Amino acid sequence: MSDPNVSDDPAGRIRAAMTEEARLRSRLMEDVRHAYVRTARDTLLREHFECLVEDLVERRERDHPETSEQRAARLEGNIMVVTGDSGAGKSTAMRKLFSDSPYAPGYGIVGARCPVLTVRVPSPCSVGELGRSVLRATGYEIKRARLSGPEIWGIVRGRLQALGILVLHLDEGQDAPLTIDIVERVKLRNLWKSLLVDEIHPIGLIISGLPGIEDFLHPDRQLVRRGAWQSFARLDPAVDSHLVSASVKELADIAGLKTDEETVVAIVPRLLHAGSYMLGITIEEVHDAIRMALRKKHSTLTLDHFADAYAFRTGSFAPWNPYLAHEFTAIDVTRILATSEPLPPEPTPKKGKGKGKAGGA
Helix, strand or coil, rough: CCCCCCCCHHHHHHHHCCCCCCHEEEEEEHHHHHHCCHHHHHHHHHHHHHHHHHHHHHHHCCCCCCCHHHHHHCCCCCCCEEEEEECCHHHHHHHHHHHCCCHHHHHHHHHHHHHHHEEEEEEEEEEEHHHHHHHHHHCCCCCCCCHHHHHHHHHHHHHHHHCCCCCCECCCHHHHHHCCCCCHHHHHHHHHHHHHHCCCCEHHHEEEEEHHHHHHHHCCCCHHHHHHEEEEEECCCCCCCCHHHHHHHHHHHHCEEEEEEHHHHHHHHHHHHHCCCCCHHHHHHHHHHHHHHCCCCEECCCHHHHHHHHHHHCCCHHHHCCCCCCCCCHHCCCCCCCCCCCCCCCCCCCCCCCCCCCCCC
């Protein structure tokens, strides 16, 4: 019996309550957000992924008669590590990679038996909690409340094999080593390594997260040796301004907005700074500006839309808005609700010389 207080589609109920104007704007923004800004790093990411999968498939060949020990040595997966600061666009790039790859058919579709599974690393994390997250992602219901880490991962291994999952992608991987003690860290590294060399069903492992995950993996030389490493760097104005300029015009065009070349050239340096020189944040800034233009029913995307969207999001006044300030590179774009200059730190009181005790000899 269904619960009448539980909605199967809460987003659908909100859409039904929208005005026709809001629904049209929402559909345009869906098209804008669906557009993906492809860069050279996507090509390298695809090559790393293809090599990982092809290598894993080649190592699973069983045509030659071998002992189980020889087969176990040959049937091994590898690891791929993708790092970058928050907002660099790692998660979006990984989703796009898998969605477009012929090696991950049906990615993200329930029941499609895709050979690639993405799991968000829980925080706080332990070996057992990570295993539970993997099982939930596969649709497995854990009925026993008390299970040890090894018991959970025994179920995980069987589940991965039964579903034909060959690649496990752990997103936000930096949350694992930061929230567990030294003993658990060693267990986690050993666990990941064991997944690669499992004799019955070895898998490939992809870990994406903030810089620092490499420090967690570095003590285990086998994991380092098996790894393919890629870092998502910050945007460089001297190199990437043309890419960002083209993206602004393309996304505006998708929304039906016109752009002026001279205005876009003026926007890009400020946009890069507002986006902390991170591709993911920069594109989000463009999305916000487009939404602002659509809400105002304007036909041309301008600098004012970027400034208004920034002010709307951060609550910061004009002097602390990188789209309005003259010296915009001096603006700390991580500040919110900036309405006045921050107070200078109080001076540290100097230690005075101690006074002698009163009284004579």
